[in-house]
Amino acid sequence: xxxxxxxxxxxxxxxxxxxxxxxxxxxxxxxxxxxxxxxxxxxxxxxxxxxxxxxxxxxxxxxxxxxxxxxxxxxxxxxxxxxxxxxxxxxxxxxxxxxxxxxxxxxxxxxxxxxxxxxxxxxxxxxxxxxxxxxxxxxxxxxxxxxxxxxxxxxxxxxxxxxxxxxxxxxxxxxxxxxxxxxxxxxxxxxxxxxxxxxxxxxxxxxxxxxxxxxxxxxxxxxxxxxxxxxxxxxxxxxxxxxxxxxxxxxxxxxxxxxxxxxxxxxxxxxxxxxxxxxxxxxxxxxxxxxxxxxxxxxxxxxxxxxxx
Amino acid sequence: xxxxxxxxxxxxxxxxxxxxxxxxxxxxxxxxxxxxxxxxxxxxxxxxxxxxxxxxxxxxxxxxxxxxxxxxxxxxxxxxxxxxxxxxxxxxxxxxxxxxxxxxxxxxxxxxxxxxxxxxxxxxxxxxxxxxxxxxxxxxxxxxxxxxxxxxxxxxxxxxxxxxxxxxxxxxxxxxxxxxxxxxxxxxxxxxxxxxxxxxxxxxxxxxxxxxxxxxxxxxxxxxxxxxxxxxxxxxxxxxxxxxxxxxxxxxx
Numbered sequence: 158x159x160x161x162x163x164x165x166x167x168x169x170x171x172x173x174x175x176x177x178x179x180x181x182x183x184x185x186x187x188x189x190x191x192x193x194x195x196x197x198x199x200x201x202x203x204x205x206x207x208x209x210x211x212x213x214x215x216x217x218x219x220x221x222x223x224x225x226x227x228x229x230x231x232x233x234x235x236x237x238x239x240x241x242x243x244x245x246x247x248x249x250x251x252x253x254x255x256x257x258x259x260x261x262x263x264x265x266x267x268x269x270x271x272x273x274x275x276x277x278x279x280x281x282x283x284x285x286x287x288x289x290x291x292x293x294x295x296x297x298x299x300x301x302x303x304x305x306x307x308x309x310x311x312x313x314x315x316x317x318x319x320x321x322x323x324x325x326x327x328x329x330x331x332x333x334x335x336x337x338x339x340x341x342x343x344x345x346x347x348x349x350x351x352x353x354x355x356x357x358x359x360x361x362x363x364x365x366x367x368x369x370x371x372x373x374x375x376x377x378x379x380x381x382x383x384x385x386x387x388x389x390x391x392x393x394x395x396x397x398x399x400x401x402x403x404x405x406x407x408x409x410x411x412x413x414x415x416x417x418x419x420x421x422x423x424x425x426x427x428x429x430x431x432x433x434x435x436x437x438x439x440x441x442x443x444x445x446x447x448x449x450x451x452x453x454x455x456x457x458x459x460x461x462x463x464x465x466x
Numbered sequence: 467x468x469x470x471x472x473x474x475x476x477x478x479x480x481x482x483x484x485x486x487x488x489x490x491x492x493x494x495x496x497x498x499x500x501x502x503x504x505x506x507x508x509x510x511x512x513x514x515x516x517x518x519x520x521x522x523x524x525x526x527x528x529x530x531x532x533x534x535x536x537x538x539x540x541x542x543x544x545x546x547x548x549x550x551x552x553x554x555x556x557x558x559x560x561x562x563x564x565x566x567x568x569x570x571x572x573x574x575x576x577x578x579x580x581x582x583x584x585x586x587x588x589x590x591x592x593x594x595x596x597x598x599x600x601x602x603x604x605x606x607x608x609x610x611x612x613x614x615x616x617x618x619x620x621x622x623x624x625x626x627x628x629x630x631x632x633x634x635x636x637x638x639x640x641x642x643x644x645x646x647x648x649x650x651x652x653x654x655x656x657x658x659x660x661x662x663x664x665x666x667x668x669x670x671x672x673x674x675x676x677x678x679x680x681x682x683x684x685x686x687x688x689x690x691x692x693x694x695x696x697x698x699x700x701x702x703x704x705x706x707x708x709x710x711x712x713x714x715x716x717x718x719x
Contacts, residue, residue: 211561213557213560213561213717213718214719232565233469234563236562236563239561243557243558243561246554247553247554247557247558247561248558249476249480249553251483252479252480252483256479260475263472263475263476264558264559264562264563264564266563
């Protein structure tokens with residue numbers, strides 16, 4: 158973040174809907190050029206937080222500044238400098254791909270001449286230039302998502318907000334989208350995204366917070382969180398039938414934690430290879446796989462501890 | 467206001483896809499209605515000599531008024547709910563510098579554009595049928611717009627307030643259609659039984675019809691006309707206030 162003021166600053170941020178507290182007093186900061194993620198299950202308060210940052214949902218309490226301005230007073234001025242990719246697409250299905258970008262650009266007061274040039278550039282960037290003249294309706298989910306991203310970039314935003322950008326997309330479409338987002342990140346655009354996909358967070362986020370029931374449960378870079386909340390490696394055991402009951406004590410302290418899933422058992426350890434012969438000898442699994450810990454493991458641990466969907 | 471015009475541009479862009487079809491029916495409808503009611507039915511009605519003018523001339527401003535009302539009511543119903551729920555265009559707009567009031571006014575401008583196009587065509591057709599008696603008829607155009615607005619504003623509020631589109635069935639069945647039939651459009655409200663008559667006098671449609679009829683027949687006098695204008699303007703003001711409230715609650719919460 159350096160000496161620059163943060164792009165987003167939140168302290169004790171609260172959002173209530175009647176009796177329901179969606180966001181229960183959270184603190185976070187996002188610096189310029191950073192890629193920041195909100196992780197968590199549905200209902201954790203991610204989208205409510207995003208809507209407050211996007212100035213379409215007034216906060217109930219606490220401090221919030223976006224681009225150094227107060228959303229309560231300067232909503233239009235802030236939104237003029239934001240790009241928003243909402244959870245549900247808001248494209249006009251009857252208009253063409255190009256018209257969707259031009260109409261949206263007009264909301265920002267950009268001239269038609271300028272928008273023509275920008276639409277060409279953006280459609281090329283999201284690899285939709287060949288579909289510029291076709292209606293939106295028949296496009297695939299991944300293409301619509303990419304169009305929404307192109308549209309969100311029409312005002313050359315300093316901050317791009319993405320609410321579950323790849324939910325519901327097939328793996329190929331997700332990778333195509335990540336690819337574009339990584340490009341934006343490299344160009345210096347600040348990204349703030351929500352997701353419940355751990356691989357997405359690992360791919361895209363420099364720093365993230367894990368939210369649970371309106372509060373921030375953990376915060377750090379993906380690597381930090383893995384280091385702090387999981388072991389270096391994981392041994393995955395699969396069994397022919399029902400997995401046997403396994404205790405940490407079976408391995409004389411070499412296993413920090415055992416996670417029994419319906420189809421496999423995960424052994425959290427700092428040295429997976431050393432554990433493989435022991436596991437074979439004592440448990441007779443059908444197959445054994447050693448891998449590095451991922452955010453998924455962090456999430457599994459937190460799930461066991463506190464997150465309830 | 468410039469923000470509202472940006473929202474207005476969206477509606478014009480989506481209207482561009484369908485305008486040919488609507489223009490055709492907008493020209494055809496007044497010709498059909500005036501022929502059937504004014505000329506056809508009028509032959510029977512005129513025998514009674516009760517209205518003081520040929521029935522065609524009497525009913526023409528009534529049809530103009532009901533057209534303005536129907537278009538305004540329709541445009542503020544499904545399209546507004548659609549922009550909230552189905553196309554979600556209002557959400558798209560509110561992610562940009564536009565505010566709820568801009569989104570609302572942009573759509574109202576569009577609804578009035580539709581009312582204006584239809585009213586202008588109607589007035590030309592009415593003139594062609596020889597049913598205009600006075601130069602006062604030039605004021606019939608803004609009067610039709612005002613009548614349309616007195617519907618489009620509160621119905622936009624209703625669209626923000628309703629949870630389901632089924633509510634529109636009730637609106638049209640118990641609100642708009644009775645007003646279309648019984649608000650002095652086809653026959654004088656004074657013919658209605660007492661009790662019902664007072665309800666008819668309270669509708670914006672009757673005020674619009676009476677205002678328009680005075681203008682096309684040249685019988686309007688200043689004070690009652692200003693009264694009609696003030697009454698319709700109150701519906702516009704109240705409607706806009708309510709619409710901004712329900713849309714804010716629906717879109718920015």
